Amino acid sequence: MLIRNATYYDGREIKKGDIRNGDSDEEFDASGKFVFPAFNNGHTHLAMTLMRGAGDGEKLQQWLDNTIFPMEQHLTPELVYRGSMLGLLEMIKTGTSSFIDMYYFAEETARAVKKAGLRATLATPITSFGTPYYKDANDALKIAERQLKSNDGGPVQFCVGPHSIYLCDEETLLKAKALADKYQVKLTTHVSETRKECVDCHEKTGMWPVEYLGSIGLLDRNTVLAHAAWLTKMEIKLLADSGATVIHCPTSNMKLASGGVMPLPELMAAGVKVGLGTDGASSNNSLDMREEMKTGSLLQKSHRWDATVANARTMVSMATLDSKDMAFISLDDVRMLPRHDLISNLVYSGGIVTDLIVNGRTIMKDRVILTFDEEIVKKEFLDAASELLG
Amino acid sequence: MKVAALFSGGKDSNYALFCAQHYGWDVAYLVSVFSTSPESYMYHVPAIELTRLAAESIGLPLVEVVTPPEPEAELIPLKYRLKELGVDCIVSGALASEYQRRRLDQICQDIGIKSFAPIWHKNQKDYIREMVEEGFEVMITGCYAEGLDEAWLGRILDEKALSTLDRLHDKYGISVAGEGGEYESFVRYGPHMSRRVHVEFEKEWKRDSGKIIVKKAWLE
Numbered sequence: 001m002l003i004r005n006a007t008y009y010d011g012r013e014i015k016k017g018d019i020r021n022g023d024s025d026e027e028f029d030a031s032g033k034f035v036f037p038a039f040n041n042g043h044t045h046l047a048m049t050l051m052r053g054a055g056d057g058e059k060l061q062q063w064l065d066n067t068i069f070p071m072e073q074h075l076t077p078e079l080v081y082r083g084s085m086l087g088l089l090e091m092i093k094t095g096t097s098s099f100i101d102m103y104y105f106a107e108e109t110a111r112a113v114k115k116a117g118l119r120a121t122l123a124t125p126i127t128s129f130g131t132p133y134y135k136d137a138n139d140a141l142k143i144a145e146r147q148l149k150s151n152d153g154g155p156v157q158f159c160v161g162p163h164s165i166y167l168c169d170e171e172t173l174l175k176a177k178a179l180a181d182k183y184q185v186k187l188t189t190h191v192s193e194t195r196k197e198c199v200d201c202h203e204k205t206g207m208w209p210v211e212y213l214g215s216i217g218l219l220d221r222n223t224v225l226a227h228a229a230w231l232t233k234m235e236i237k238l239l240a241d242s243g244a245t246v247i248h249c250p251t252s253n254m255k256l257a258s259g260g261v262m263p264l265p266e267l268m269a270a271g272v273k274v275g276l277g278t279d280g281a282s283s284n285n286s287l288d289m290r291e292e293m294k295t296g297s298l299l300q301k302s303h304r305w306d307a308t309v310a311n312a313r314t315m316v317s318m319a320t321l322d323s324k325d326m327a328f329i330s331l332d333d334v335r336m337l338p339r340h341d342l343i344s345n346l347v348y349s350g351g352i353v354t355d356l357i358v359n360g361r362t363i364m365k366d367r368v369i370l371t372f373d374e375e376i377v378k379k380e381f382l383d384a385a386s387e388l389l390g
Numbered sequence: 391m392k393v394a395a396l397f398s399g400g401k402d403s404n405y406a407l408f409c410a411q412h413y414g415w416d417v418a419y420l421v422s423v424f425s426t427s428p429e430s431y432m433y434h435v436p437a438i439e440l441t442r443l444a445a446e447s448i449g450l451p452l453v454e455v456v457t458p459p460e461p462e463a464e465l466i467p468l469k470y471r472l473k474e475l476g477v478d479c480i481v482s483g484a485l486a487s488e489y490q491r492r493r494l495d496q497i498c499q500d501i502g503i504k505s506f507a508p509i510w511h512k513n514q515k516d517y518i519r520e521m522v523e524e525g526f527e528v529m530i531t532g533c534y535a536e537g538l539d540e541a542w543l544g545r546i547l548d549e550k551a552l553s554t555l556d557r558l559h560d561k562y563g564i565s566v567a568g569e570g571g572e573y574e575s576f577v578r579y580g581p582h583m584s585r586r587v588h589v590e591f592e593k594e595w596k597r598d599s600g601k602i603i604v605k606k607a608w609l610e
Contacts, residue, residue, distance in 0.1 A: 230412040263414025
């Protein structure tokens with residue numbers, strides 16, 4: 001697609017002119033619009049839109065035990081599909097074109113993403129114990145392998161998602177890694193989200209979580225680690241040496257009061273690849289990457305008493321890591337005025353995303369989603385959310 | 391970020407240090423202040439001699455600063471020593487004491503570095519319980535409040551001790567985290583330490599308060 005008359009950000013500076021996205025001959029007039037790389041949400045649980053707002057304000061373990069786990073007992077493939085569709089609706093409206101997801105019934109999320117026309121890397125959460133979706137870790141690994149076999153190189157791909165070091169024993173982690181290696185896909189997991197996770201790992205293994213993952217061979221260029229909120233400087237070096245990617249989830253970490261703050265300047269100085277993620281809508285409570293950029297920036301500045309860290313360009317580079325797509329905001333949007341610094345406006349004041357182009361295809365034009373009926377998705381979602389609450 | 395952690399060996403400075411290490415910050419020094427005043431408002435006095443062993447177990451160099459007894463002069467040696475160390479910030483275990491925090495913030499301001507207090511204003515009941523659950527072995531080294539009798543000296547905080555502190559809080563209003571000076575503590579082991587500090591002590595009890603007198607201490 002040829003995008004004409006664009007005012008666009010190429011990752012380094014603002015330029016004006018025509019740009020291409022994808023191979024189609026279609027043209028898109030971007031007059032009066034600011035074009036930027038569409039967001040890549042590095043960590044989420046898409047269908048958890050169904051649990052948005054449920055159990056708000058509880059302590060983490062009580063929230064999981066009293067609210068989330070009981071609701072997840074009642075999930076069905078259709079509920080996950082509908083929850084995913086609403087999540088995709090929110091992503092499109094807020095300029096996200098791709099994401100890494102970990103949730104049950106991942107095939108249903110894949111079906112939804114294909115309908116919506118976005119990109120995704122999806123994983124079934126693998127744990128060492130049975131869940132309503134599988135009877136044990138081997139069963140979960142079989143489901144994951146079945147999904148991996150369906151990978152066709154298209155925009156929706158499966159990867160391997162051992163949930164975490166606290167829900168997976170070492171054997172399960174190693175089998176998950178072997179699977180990721182066999183199919184040459186990413187392995188994504190939660191790590192160092194809470195102090196409890198860190199001290200439990202240390203007590204059990206004598207190592208801190210990232211150190212432990214490294215010791216059993218789980219760190220390499222295909223590893224994507226979500227949260228990494230409590231890291232030691234030794235672990236930062238391990239991450240840098242391994243080439244692994246870490247995903248900062250500032251809103252979720254703050255909302256669940258993890259207490260830790262990803263050492264972003266140290267990670268970047270060490271050369272670690274860092275992305276940004278919202279986590280699920282159950283703990284954020286949105287999937288809006290614009291909000292996540294602002295929150296992440298403010299958290300870093302406040303935590304370190306340093307206005308120079310996590311600037312707007314840094315946040316955009318994290319939020320658009322590996323992006324291949326384009327999102328648009330009107331240059332006349334009141335929150336994009338004045339135009340002293342469009343990147344600063346994008347991060348700190350925002351603006352409404354008007355259009356989204358994914359792989360040369362227009363997914364949203366002037367706020368109208370072209371790939372599905374927004375009202376039907378909302379109605380079906382509300383029915384699903386009611387059904388889940390029982 | 392190069393950090394000097396103010397370190398008394400007590401629970402608050404240990405936990406602040408632990409947080410800073412897991413913020414990914416470069417904690418380069420532990421700084422212990424030995425006040426010549428037995429009644430210092432700023433610093434932790436009982437059992438401070440144990441900090442050398444604790445520092446060895448933690449694996450960080452210990453910088454020792456001796457301060458004079460006069461309240462207004464006691465900060466001066468600390469300020470100059472921090473400046474010499476060339477750190478970007480200090481991390482302290484200030485929890486609720488405005489007096490302690492304000493004065494630390496001021497000396498940092500004077501020498502152009504930052505003053506962080508990771509456990510500042512945290513819920514004291516949750517904080518001390520989490521610390522114990524996370525494997526910190528907190529020993530009571532001094533008791534200075536009604537309800538805390540001689541039996542508490544040398545006691546390691548566990549679930550039972552915490553429940554009793556909760557009851558004492560309800561009855562006498564004492565801080566479960568000892569922030570009002572109700573008790574002093576020493577962390578003999580924690581997840582940030584490689585070896586446990588073994589302490590042999592005697593109790594010194596006078597009327598309604600007392601402290602432990604360390605007879606012998608070593609790393610296990």
